[in-house]
Amino acid sequence: MTKTMKFLLASCGTVALASAGSAETVRIGITQNNVGIDSYQTTYEQAFIAAADANPNVEVIVLDAGGDVARQISQMQDLIQQQVDAIIIWPTDGQALVPAVRNAFNAGIPVVVTNSNIAEAGMDFIAAFSGPNNIQQGIYSAEMMCDALGGEGQIVQITGMPGYTTAIERQQGFDERLAELCPGVTQLDIQPGDWNRERAQRTMETFLTRFDQIDGVYSGDDNMGVGALNAAIDAGRAEGMVFIGATNFAVGYDAMARGEYWGSVYQSPVDDAEAALQTALDVLAGEDVPKLNYFDTPKITQDNMDEFDRPVF
Amino acid sequence: MLIARLKAGGPTLAKQGILVAFILFMIVFSFMSDRFMTTGNVMSVFRQATIVGVMALGVTIVVIGGNLDLSVGSMLSFATVLVVDLHDKIGPELAVPVMVLATLCLGAVNGFLIGILRLNSLIVTLGMLSVIQGLVLIYSGGQNVDIANQSETWFRVFGRGAVMGIATPIILFVGLALFFHILMTTTAFGRRVHAVGGNPVASVFSGIPRSRIVFLTYLISALCVAVAAMILGSRVMGSQNNVGQGYELQVLAAVILGGTSLLGGSGSILRTVLGVLMLAFIQNGLILMGQPYYTQWLVTWAVIIIAVWLDVAAKRGRLLSPIA
Numbered sequence: 001m002t003k004t005m006k007f008l009l010a011s012c013g014t015v016a017l018a019s020a021g022s023a024e025t026v027r028i029g030i031t032q033n034n035v036g037i038d039s040y041q042t043t044y045e046q047a048f049i050a051a052a053d054a055n056p057n058v059e060v061i062v063l064d065a066g067g068d069v070a071r072q073i074s075q076m077q078d079l080i081q082q083q084v085d086a087i088i089i090w091p092t093d094g095q096a097l098v099p100a101v102r103n104a105f106n107a108g109i110p111v112v113v114t115n116s117n118i119a120e121a122g123m124d125f126i127a128a129f130s131g132p133n134n135i136q137q138g139i140y141s142a143e144m145m146c147d148a149l150g151g152e153g154q155i156v157q158i159t160g161m162p163g164y165t166t167a168i169e170r171q172q173g174f175d176e177r178l179a180e181l182c183p184g185v186t187q188l189d190i191q192p193g194d195w196n197r198e199r200a201q202r203t204m205e206t207f208l209t210r211f212d213q214i215d216g217v218y219s220g221d222d223n224m225g226v227g228a229l230n231a232a233i234d235a236g237r238a239e240g241m242v243f244i245g246a247t248n249f250a251v252g253y254d255a256m257a258r259g260e261y262w263g264s265v266y267q268s269p270v271d272d273a274e275a276a277l278q279t280a281l282d283v284l285a286g287e288d289v290p291k292l293n294y295f296d297t298p299k300i301t302q303d304n305m306d307e308f309d310r311p312v313f
Numbered sequence: 314m315l316i317a318r319l320k321a322g323g324p325t326l327a328k329q330g331i332l333v334a335f336i337l338f339m340i341v342f343s344f345m346s347d348r349f350m351t352t353g354n355v356m357s358v359f360r361q362a363t364i365v366g367v368m369a370l371g372v373t374i375v376v377i378g379g380n381l382d383l384s385v386g387s388m389l390s391f392a393t394v395l396v397v398d399l400h401d402k403i404g405p406e407l408a409v410p411v412m413v414l415a416t417l418c419l420g421a422v423n424g425f426l427i428g429i430l431r432l433n434s435l436i437v438t439l440g441m442l443s444v445i446q447g448l449v450l451i452y453s454g455g456q457n458v459d460i461a462n463q464s465e466t467w468f469r470v471f472g473r474g475a476v477m478g479i480a481t482p483i484i485l486f487v488g489l490a491l492f493f494h495i496l497m498t499t500t501a502f503g504r505r506v507h508a509v510g511g512n513p514v515a516s517v518f519s520g521i522p523r524s525r526i527v528f529l530t531y532l533i534s535a536l537c538v539a540v541a542a543m544i545l546g547s548r549v550m551g552s553q554n555n556v557g558q559g560y561e562l563q564v565l566a567a568v569i570l571g572g573t574s575l576l577g578g579s580g581s582i583l584r585t586v587l588g589v590l591m592l593a594f595i596q597n598g599l600i601l602m603g604q605p606y607y608t609q610w611l612v613t614w615a616v617i618i619i620a621v622w623l624d625v626a627a628k629r630g631r632l633l634s635p636i637a
Contacts, residue, residue, distance in 0.1 A: 035455065037555055042455030162606055192606050198549050198556065202361045206600045209354045210346075223457070227549065234473065251459055251551060313457060 026284050027059045028052070028277070029079035030088040033115070034067035038195075039313025040247070040269045044115075048273035058281070069096045076100035080107045086127075086280045088112045094165055098122035110283045114276035116165050123291065130279040131272060133294040134166050137265045138173020140299045141244050144263040145174075145216055146182035148242040153185050153215030155242075156207045158193040158200050158228055160220035167192075170220050170246055188214070193224040200227035208235045216242035222252025222264050229260055248300050250311045256302050263301035266308050271295045331572055331584055334620060335591045342598035349601055356480065362593035363482035364389075364541045364548075365560060366586065369567040370493050371537030373585040376568055377497070378530040379510035379577025380427055380434035384419070384441035385538050385564055389557030391449045392416045392542030397552045398458040405468040413539045419445060420535020421528070428527030442561065449554050459551035472548030482544045486586075489540065493533075494582040506530060511578025566617050567592050572624045591616070 035045045045062065052060040061084060065072035072092045079087050080103060087104055089111060091097045101118060102125045104111045110127035117129050145155065157174070160167030171190070178185060188211050193200030200219060207214060208231060217232075219225035225245035232238035238260065245252050245264040255261035275295040282289045300308055343350040368385050375382045392412050399408035419441070426437045460466065474481040497503035508516040509526045517523050546552060571588030573580025592613060599609050626632045 036450040037455065038553060039456045189600075189603055191600055196553065196556065197551065198364070198545060201549065203600065205357050205361065206597055209348050209351070209357060210601050210603075223553070226551075230549070249457070251457075 025057050025059050026085040026281070027061065027082075028086045028088060028280050028284075029061040029063065029082065029084040030114075030276075031063045031065055031072055031075040031079065031090070033065060033072075033090040033092050035064040037067065039249075043313055044269040044273045047270040048277060051274050051277050055277075055281075058277070065092050067092055069093045072097060073100045076104060080104050080109060083107075084109065086110045086112065086284055088114050088276050088280055089118075090114050091116060091118055094119040094122075098125070101125045110280075112276060112280045112283060115272055126291075127283045128279050128289045128291055128293055130276045130293040130295070132267050132297045134169035135173035136294070137246050137267070137297055138170040138175075139177040140265050140297075141170070141218055141246055141263075142174045142177035142181060144299060144301060145178065145218055145242065145244045146185060148244070148262050149182070149185055149216055151182050151184045153242075154188050154211070154213055155185060155216035155218060156188050156204075156211070156214055157190040158203055158217065158219045158224050159190060160192070160195045160224070162192050162194075164195075167195075167220050174218060185216070193219065193227065195221060195224065197223050197227035197230075200224035201231045204228040204231035205235070208232065208237060214241060216244065219243070219245045221245060221247040222249035222261075223247075225261065225264070226251045226255055229255060233260075248308070248311050249313060253300075253305065253308075253310050256300070256305055259302060261302075263299060265297050266300040266311075267297040268311070269313070331570065331587050331591070331620065331624075334616075334623075335587050338591060338594065338598075342594065342601075346598065346601040349598055354597070354601070356483070358593050358597045359483050359486075359590070360480045361597070362589050363486040364545050365563045365567060365592070366486045366589040367489060367537050367541040367544065368534075368560065369564045369571075369585050369589050370489055370582060371534035372564050373568050373571065373573050373580055373582055374493065374497065374506060375434075375530045375534050376573050376575060377510045377577060377580040378506045378527055379513060380527060380530070381565075381575070382423065382434070382438050382531065382534050383561045383565070384423060384438040384445060385534065386557040386559060386561035387442050387445040387449065388416060388419055388535065388538045389542055389545065389560055390552070390555055391419065391445050391452075391557075392539050393546045393549075393552040393556055394449050394453050394458055394554060396542055397460055397546045397550070398453065400460050400466070400468055400546075405466055409468075409543065412542065413536070416535050416539040416542070417532060420532045420538075423535070424528035424531035427531065428524045428529075431524075446555070446558075453554055455554060457551060457553050460546075463550045468547050469550070470547070471543040472545065482548070485540060485544065489537070490582055490586050497582055502526075502529070507578055509577075563592065566613070570617050570620050572620075 032045060035041050049062060052058045063075045065075060069092045087109055091113060094117060098119055098121050101111050101122050105125035113126050113129045115131040118126060159171050191203045193203050217228045219228055222245035225243055229238060229243050232241055243261045248264040248266045252261055252264050272295060279289060279293050348354055372382050372385060395415055396408050396412040399411055423438060423441055426432050427434045470481055472482060476484055505521050505526050508521055509523050513523060567588040568585050570591060571585035573585060595613055595616060596609055599612060
C-alpha cells in the first residue's frame with residue numbers, strides 16, 4: 001500500500017467518522033462558576049461529567065471560570081467561536097454576564113443558565129434556567145421554623161454572603177413567609193455569616209451575649225448552621241433551641257441524626273447538574289421548555305431524614 | 314495655659330494614640346449597650362480575636378522587617394484543611410506536627426524568595442496567596458473536611474478548652490504576644506529586624522545577615538499561622554477550602570491600626586494586640602447595638618484610616634502635611 005493510499009484511506013475514515021458524529025452527537029459547552037472552592041461545586045462538576053459520559057450522544061466541553069468574571073466572559077467567547085450546539089453557564093455574576101449571553105443568543109446558540117440565575121436584563125437571551133428555587137427554600141425553612149416553635153418565639157437569622165443572589169432570595173422567602181404564617185415568631189436580628197462556619201459561630205456568640213432568650217436560629221446554609229450550633233453548645237444554651245438551615249450538608253445531616261439540629265432543605269448537586277444537562281438536551285431537541293426549571297429541593301427534618309442519603313459534601 | 318499644657322502633653326499622648334482611641338471606643342460602646350462590658354462578652358470577643366490576633370503577631374514582625382505578607386490568609390486555609398483532614402487519618406498527635414512542618418515549609422518558600430532572592434514581597438506573597446489556595450484545592454479536591462468525633466478528641470483543647478477558667482486560645486495568644494514582644498524588644502534578633510526594616514543597605518554594611526533575618530521573619534509568620542490553624546480547626550472542628558480567605562486584610566488592618574509602619578523599621582507587638590482587640594470589639598459592639606452589617610465595614614475601615622492619619626500626624630507633629 002502506498003503512502004498516498006494510506007493517506008486517502010485515513011482521510012476518508014475521518015470524514016466518515018465526522019459526518020456520522022455530527023448526525024447524532026450534540027456538543028455542549030459548560031462554563032462553571034468556581035469548581036473546587038466548595039464541595040457542592042466539586043460534586044456538581046463530577047456529576048455533570050458522569051451524566052454526559054453516560055449519554056453516548058453528548059460531547060461536553062467542561063470549563064471553569066475560577067470565580068473570575070473576565071475569564072468567564074472569554075470562555076463564553078471561546079465556546080461561541082467553537083460553534084457548540086448549546087452553552088450551559090453558572091454565572092460568576094448575574095449582571096456582568098448579560099452581554100456575553102446576548103452574544104451567544106445573537107450567534108444562534110441557546111444558553112441554559114444553571115444554579116443561580118442571570119439578571120433580569122438577560123432573561124430574554126437565555127433559552128432556560130435550571131436550578132434550585134431559593135425563594136421556595138426560604139419559604140420551606142420558615143414553615144419548618146414555625147412548626148418547630150409552635151408559632152411562638154424569638155429567633156435570629158444568619159445569612160450568606162451579602163449581595164449574593166442565593167443569600168438574598170433565601171432571606172426574602174424566609175422573611176415573607178414567616179411574617180405571613182407565624183406572626184407570633186419575632187426576628188430579633190439578621191446578620192451575615194458569609195457562608196463561613198467560623199464567622200457564623202462568631203455572629204452567634206454575639207447574639208447569645210445580646211439576647212437572653214433565643215428560641216430558634218435560621219441559617220442560610222447548614223455549614224453556617226452548624227457553626228451557630230457549636231456556639232450555642234459552647235455557651236450551654238443549645239438545649240431546646242431550634243436550628244433550621246438550608247442546603248443540607250453532611251455535618252448538618254449528622255447533627256440532625258444526633259437530635260441537635262431540627263431541619264434543613266435537601267439540595268443535591270447531582271440533581272442540579274443532571275437537571276442542567278437535561279434542560280439543555282430538551283432545548284436542543286426542540287421541546288417546549290419553560291423559562292424557569294426548578295428541580296425539587298424537599299424539606300428534610302429529623303423525622304424524614306431516613307428517606308435521604310447522607311450528603312457527600 | 315491649657316493649650317500650652319495640651320501641646321506639651323500632646324506628643325506623649327499622641328504616641329499612645331491607639332491606646333487612647335481604644336479606651337474611648339470601649340467607653341462609648343459600654344454606654345450604647347449594657348451587655349458590652351460584661352465579663353462574658355469581653356472574654357468571648359477576646360477569644361474570637363485570637364485567630365486574627367496570632368497571625369497579626371507574625372505579620373507585625375515581617376512588616377517591621379520591611380516586607381509584607383499577604384499569603385497568610387490562604388496559608389491559614391491550607392494549615393486548617395491539613396490538620397483537620399489528617400486528624401481522622403493519622404490521629405491528632407501526628408497531624409499537628411505534620412501541619413506545623415508543612416506550614417513552615419510554605420513560610421520557608423516565602424523567606425527564600427524574598428529574603429535570599431530579594432524579590433518584592435508584595436508580588437511574591439500576593440502570588441503565594443493564589444498558589445497556596447491552589448494547593449489546598451488540589452489536596453482536598455474541593456471537598457470540605459470535618460472531624461468525625463468532635464467531643465472526645467484532645468485536639469479540642471486548642472479552640473474549645475480552658476485553663477483555670479481562661480480559654481486556651483486566649484492563653485496561646487497572650488503567651489505568644491509576650492514572647493514576641495520580649496524577642497523584639499530585648500534580643501539582638503529584634504534589633505536586627507528593626508535595622509533591616511529601617512535601612513536595609515545600612516544594615517548590610519553593619520554586618521547584619523539581612524537575608525537570614527528576612528527569611529526568619531517569614532518562618533515566624535508561618536509558625537503563627539500554624540498556631541492560628543490549630544485554634545481555628547479545633548474551634549470549628551471542620552474546614553472549608555477557603556476558610557482563611559480575606560483574613561490577610563483583617564490581619565494587615567490590625568497591624569496598621571497598631572501603628573506599625575508599612576515602610577518597615579518601626580512597630581510594636583503590644584500595639585498590634587491593641588489593634589486586633591479594637592477591630593474585634595468594634596465588630597462585636599456594632600452587632601450588640603443592632604447595627605446592620607454594612608455599618609461594620611464602613612466603621613471598621615473609617616477607624617483604620619483615621620488611625621493611620623493620626624499616627625502620621627503624631628509623628629510629624631501636625632495634622633496636615635507640611636507640604637500641602
